[in-house]
Amino acid sequence: MERSDTLQEKMEQNGMSRRTFIKYCASLASLMALPPSAAYAMAEALGKAKRPSVIWLPFQECTGCTESITRSHSPSIEGMIFDMISLDYQETLMAAAGHQAEEALHAAMKENYGKYVLIIDGSVATGLDGAYSCIAGRSNLESLKEAAKGAAAIIALGSCASFGGIPKANPNPTGAVAVSDIIKDKPIVNIPGCPPIPVVITGVLAQFLTFGTLPELDKLGRPKAVYGETIHDRCYRRPFYDQGKFAKTFDDEGARQGWCLFELGCKGPVTYNACATTKWNDSTSFPIESGHGCIGCSEPDFWDAGGFYKALSMPADPLKMAATAAVAGAAVGVAISFANRAKKGAAKSAHETTKLEDLEK
């Protein structure tokens, strides 16, 4: 495949009509909350765009993000678009290995300096100078700093890269941090999720290629268009919540009726993501539709948020102080009542009877 192939040419080779492509661009534009006219602009720009260089560095990750993007839609349009970017370094997907791979990485960084998109998945280990996670003898921390220098923009893919994720979970043995904790001088888009929704990354890439801009971000650095609303507010089971109809176990009548999973620990009310609208596996369903509550995987520190199966209104930890406090309270009360009785007794024994003579004194 020639590097200079445009997307349009590549699509024609893959048998995709222009109409299909524009429809796809329209859906991306709407996902990113851009005006309808943006779809044509996007189709034009994307069609003419040279395959942009994308460098994808995996750090402390589980490859779930890669699985999400490559596997779930293959051979869908998203998958094809993904083929069409020039993915110059991605350990899991690239054919090269060892020194060859490292050479490819450095060549891409040099050739496209200042222009490439850097995708990071996985958190960055900072403990022991980053020694907990190394590739080719170099720590992730070092690689990130080097690769970030020449990047036009950084996409922190998945909850680990965005917020530290599972490696950062208590007690965080590797000193894991998010990309944004290390890199401060580059635009960073966080696309959290464990894994994130595939179409979100193609949407962000498409917007960057078309308009040279990144989507509008919220204060956690997430695209507002995707992470603007909670799962709960967009959930098809929401009416059951409002009616007070809850599944009490995973196999009771309520569960079979598809009632709300709030009592089973669903974190939908505090999870900002688009699962309930874009859905997964080519829009087949999403976790709640499959009968399991949302675990809040796209929120920072979701792993330490009090347990997946505890309802949000339940205590996150057992109330350990309650029994001691009750005993202490009773003890204080009894002690004070004894003090009061002693005072009363003292007053009684100190009481003197007033006689007639006393008044005449």
Next chain:
Amino acid sequence: MNELQFLTWVRGTGLNIAVGIFLLGVLWRLFEIYSLGRKQDLSAPRHASGASGFHTIFRRSLPPPGMLKRSPVSYIGGYVFHIGLAIVVFLFAPHILLIKNLTGLSWPALPSQFIDLMAVVTMAAMVVVLVDRINKPVKRFLSTFEDWFTWTVTFLPVLTGWMAVQHLLLPYTTMLALHILSVELLLVVLPFTKLFHVFTLFGSRWYNGKVNGHKGVPV
């Protein structure tokens, strides 16, 4: 600390501390108050029909003749706010779930839209009784810091809870955490202020009724 960590803290450590102080304070004060005792009344008891402590518990929930007309705001506002608060606190599904988790007791919930309406009604009634307290010179004169303070700590949980459900001002996660935090403030303050009437109300009514009955005062 991010929003979810804040929420997890108020659901965990914060709740642990608040419930601890609440239980400590409640048991302390109950033991202290009920162990005080009273001097034995040596006078011969007089008989007044229906003046027992038990009757007083119920009768004091009703306005004496003529009083409803004299201060309708206190009575109607008071009824609406107390009943509304009880409905919102005890009949909203997530609240019942918390009580079930802590005590094992549970009962059916009301639809959340109805709870939402009741929260608004409760807040309106609370604002009305507050305005009345400010406007009436006698009430204002009798009010101390404690009265304004306890009104505020009672009002905040209703307000933040309603705002969380309505997604007003702040993201739901933050508002929910603030709601739980405000309830924790209420729990901490309750045993040591006039809000302790939650526990002493019926006991003191019974006591007063009993004493009055002994003296021959019809209630």
